[in-house]
Amino acid sequence: MLKRNLVRTGLFSPVLLLTFPIVTAMKGEPKSQKSKPLYINWLCADTLYQPSDSSVSLLSTEANYAAVPKILLNRHVSKFVKEFLVKEDEALQKAKNRSVSYFKMMDDIFSKYGLPLELKYLAVIESDLKISAVSRVGAKGLWQFMPQTARDLGLKITHKYDERTFAYKSTVAAAKYLKDLHSQFNDWLLVIAAYNSGPLPVLNAIKKSGSKNFWALQNYLPEESRGHVKRFIGAHYFFEGKGSIVTMTKTETTKYLKELEIFKASIPSNTIKKDSAAVAITLF
Numbered sequence: 231m232l233k234r235n236l237v238r239t240g241l242f243s244p245v246l247l248l249t250f251p252i253v254t255a256m257k258g259e260p261k262s263q264k265s266k267p268l269y270i271n272w273l274c275a276d277t278l279y280q281p282s283d284s285s286v287s288l289l290s291t292e293a294n295y296a297a298v299p300k301i302l303l304n305r306h307v308s309k310f311v312k313e314f315l316v317k318e319d320e321a322l323q324k325a326k327n328r329s330v331s332y333f334k335m336m337d338d339i340f341s342k343y344g345l346p347l348e349l350k351y352l353a354v355i356e357s358d359l360k361i362s363a364v365s366r367v368g369a370k371g372l373w374q375f376m377p378q379t380a381r382d383l384g385l386k387i388t389h390k391y392d393e394r395t396f397a398y399k400s401t402v403a404a405a406k407y408l409k410d411l412h413s414q415f416n417d418w419l420l421v422i423a424a425y426n427s428g429p430l431p432v433l434n435a436i437k438k439s440g441s442k443n444f445w446a447l448q449n450y451l452p453e454e455s456r457g458h459v460k461r462f463i464g465a466h467y468f469f470e471g472k473g474s475i476v477t478m479t480k481t482e483t484t485k486y487l488k489e490l491e492i493f494k495a496s497i498p499s500n501t502i503k504k505d506s507a508a509v510a511i512t513l514f
Contacts, residue, residue, distance in 0.1 A: 299489040301473040304482070306445045307460050314464035321358060322468045328359040329469075332372070336401050343405040345412075348476045351465040352422065353404070355458065361395045370394040373404040383407055417480040419444035419459055423451055426458035443479050 303311060315322075336350040356374040357363035364370050368377065371394035377387055383403035385393040393399045411421040414429060423444065424432045435450035436442055448456040463477050475483055 297493065299486060299493055301478065301486060303463075303467070303473060303477075304445060304479075306448075307463055310460045311464045311467050314461065315468055318464070318468075322354070322465065325354045325359045325465075326469070329354075332359055332397060332401075335398060339398075339401050339405050343409050345405055345408055346418070346474065346476045348466055348470065348474045349408055349418075351469055352408075352425065352462055353401075354465045354469075355461045361397055361400075371400045372397060373400050375400065375403065379407075415442075417442060417444070418476040418483075419479055422459045422462050422476075423448075423455045427452055427455040431455060443481060445479065 332353070333350055336353070337347045340347050340349055353359055353372045357372050359372060361372055363372070363374065365374060369375060370380075370392065373394075375383070375385065375394050377394075380387060380394050380400075380403065383406055385396075385399060385403050387393065408421060408425065411424050411429065412418070415421055415424060415432065420432055420442070431451055432455075435447040438450045439447035441447050444459065448459070463473070466473065466477055478486065
């Protein structure tokens with residue numbers, strides 16, 4: 231079990247949703263499945279042009295790939311991630327073995343809801359990918375929902391069964407909640423923090439710090455919540471070996487995508503493979 235994972239204080243995570251209402255309606259499916267999602271089949275941005283991946287390889291030369299802007303690990307979390315990967319290697323390896331049973335299903339659901347697929351790594355630090363996981367305060371399942379939060383998200387809990395332990399249904403609930411949090415904060419690091427603490431502590435941290443940058447406001451968050459974000463980034467790096475849009479602040483993301491657009495504009499058209507050009511258009 232990832233350290234501090236299932237023994238976190240009862241003041242945080244979906245626990246706080248007992249007192250903080252969900253910002254948008256969560257009872258049913260998204261209002262319009264036809265509306266364009268935020269991200270479509272999102273791949274890690276810094277691997278989009280990787281020549282070794284034939285399915286999304288857009289460039290024909292290694293020189294071009296070497297020039298692709300890279301997503302860098304923020305200096306505020308670099309040391310933590312390096313230590314995390316060593317300290318939690320055994321638990322992460324076990325979670326990786328379990329991931330075979332869940333990640334494809336999570337990818338399909340997150341794609342349907344227009345969410346970055348890398349958000350599935352949140353379940354790794356929430357439950358070690360154990361559907362039977364139960365915290366000391368009563369959070370349960372892959373996504374560690376408290377009873378009332380689960381009911382608010384459409385999950386049923388009776389004396390006979392508990393849908394928090396149903397992998398598919400609980401992942402749909404997590405997708406709804408993550409999408410809702412993003413509509414409120416528009417920043418994935420703040421979303422991860424709010425998933426742990428509830429929205430109000432994040433809003434208070436923004437107010438006290440005068441900033442919406444996670445690295446500027448993190449010290450105004452509960453210690454557990456800022457650690458939760460860092461552990462998520464660590465798990466992401468374990469599985470991906472690099473960062474993506476969900477490991478960056480909104481400012482970092484905006485800067486990165488601008489650099490990527492400049493890079494794309496500099497690529498001679500004859501170096502882009504015709505069968506893969508649509509991928510770049512779709513993702514960006």
